[in-house]
Amino acid sequence: MKKFLLFSFVAILLMGCDENSENLPAPNYSIDGKWTFGDNSLNTMYLYEDGVRYTYYCVADDCTAIYNSYEAADGNHLPLTNPYTFENDTLTVDLHFGNELITPITFECEGGEAIFETPGYSLFRLNSGCN
16 A cells, blocks of 8 residues: 555656646846857947946957956946846836937847847857857
């Protein structure tokens, strides 16, 4: 009888496991962090932190190493920063002088790629290996 109960318990556990992940909620990724264009083709990095977007440019051969050393508000960024909000997968960046970037963002590559739907480009999280 003990074997039957043990078998029944294991069978119920295994039948209750659903390998289909369709019912699982989507991961909640953040825009916070360091982002570059694919292969850093524009030698530009955006750092999103605490509601401020910092812009960095690089003219060296190894921009990734330089970008890894940068921290928010370290003085290496462009003088003009941009306030931003990220709510319900929508990014709003104040580009100043009455201009705003408002775009839904979807994430791929386990949060390493941010797809900006409205302008139609992607940014890649620094060191994510996604680009």
